[in-house]
Amino acid sequence: DQQVKQNSPSLSVQEGRISILNCDYTNSMFDYFLWYKKYPAEGPTFLISISSIKDKNEDGRFTVFLNKSAKHLSLHIVPSQPGDSAVYFCAASGGNKLVFGAGTILRVKS
Amino acid sequence: EPEVTQTPSHQVTQMGQEVILRCVPISNHLYFYWYRQILGQKVEFLVSFYNNEISEKSEIFDDQFSVERPDGSNFTLKIRSTKLEDSAMYFCASSTRTGGGYTFGSGTRLTVV
Numbered sequence: 590d591q592q593v594k595q596n597s598p599s600l601s602v603q604e605g606r607i608s609i610l611n612c613d614y615t616n617s618m619f620d621y622f623l624w625y626k627k628y629p630a631e632g633p634t635f636l637i638s639i640s641s642i643k644d645k646n647e648d649g650r651f652t653v654f655l656n657k658s659a660k661h662l663s664l665h666i667v668p669s670q671p672g673d674s675a676v677y678f679c680a681a682s683g684g685n686k687l688v689f690g691a692g693t694i695l696r697v698k699s
Numbered sequence: 700e701p702e703v704t705q706t707p708s709h710q711v712t713q714m715g716q717e718v719i720l721r722c723v724p725i726s727n728h729l730y731f732y733w734y735r736q737i738l739g740q741k742v743e744f745l746v747s748f749y750n751n752e753i754s755e756k757s758e759i760f761d762d763q764f765s766v767e768r769p770d771g772s773n774f775t776l777k778i779r780s781t782k783l784e785d786s787a788m789y790f791c792a793s794s795t796r797t798g799g800g801y802t803f804g805s806g807t808r809l810t811v812v
Contacts, residue, residue, distance in 0.1 A: 623801070625803075630805075630806075630808075631805050631806070632703075632705075632790050632803035632804050632805045632806050633742065633790070633803045634803070635800070635801060635802065635803075638800070678742065680742075684755060685730070685749070685754045685755040686732070686744040686747055686755055686757075687732075687734075687742075687744060687801065688744065689741050689742040689743070690741070691740075691741050692741070
């Protein structure tokens with residue numbers, strides 16, 4: 590099932606700089622997109638979401654951008670902090686379920 | 700902050716045995732889910748549950764799996780006869796509505812030997 594793709598397995602960023610995590614999807618019926626953060630041995634923690642009728646949503650250091658024509662969304666973290674180091678999952682909502690991407694490991698170096 | 704609680708955190712079972720994974724969703728949530736993540740793979744949807752019945756299930760959720768909300772607070776996933784390939788982290792989640800706003804539990808690591 591490749592409906593949601595995160596093509597970068599990992600990303601390394603210097604503390605204080607911007608982290609940009611990308612996600613592509615194929616199903617135009619998805620109506621909601623979410624980003625989750627996950628630490629080892631823990632469940633995914635909800636970060637931020639965006640409805641398909643919007644193109645931007647901001648919450649503190651986190652901003653999600655949605656480009657429906659390109660079926661692409663991205664998560665921007667500014668400024669990045671060492672505590673942001675984790676696996677980030679993009680997920681898309683279709684009906685009664687979430688479809689997850691494979692995740693991107695973010696490492697923020699101090 | 701309200702949380703979804705899962706027990707046990709780790710379960711080891713012999714192949715062919717039945718296991719029950721337990722979850723206590725957030726009390727005012729109406730939608731309940733099970734997901735799993737096999738080591739090194741994506742988080743995969745198993746089943747969603749609303750109004751005391753399954754609303755959607757994946758092809759992974761075959762006859763070996765069942766879910767139940769036995770007492771209005773617990774939400775369980777039963778695997779009747781475990782296989783080696785059932786070894787995974789199993790996550791319970793709940794939400795107030797379909798779409799966004801899911802809260803996940805910390806997961807149960809199931810190891811089938």
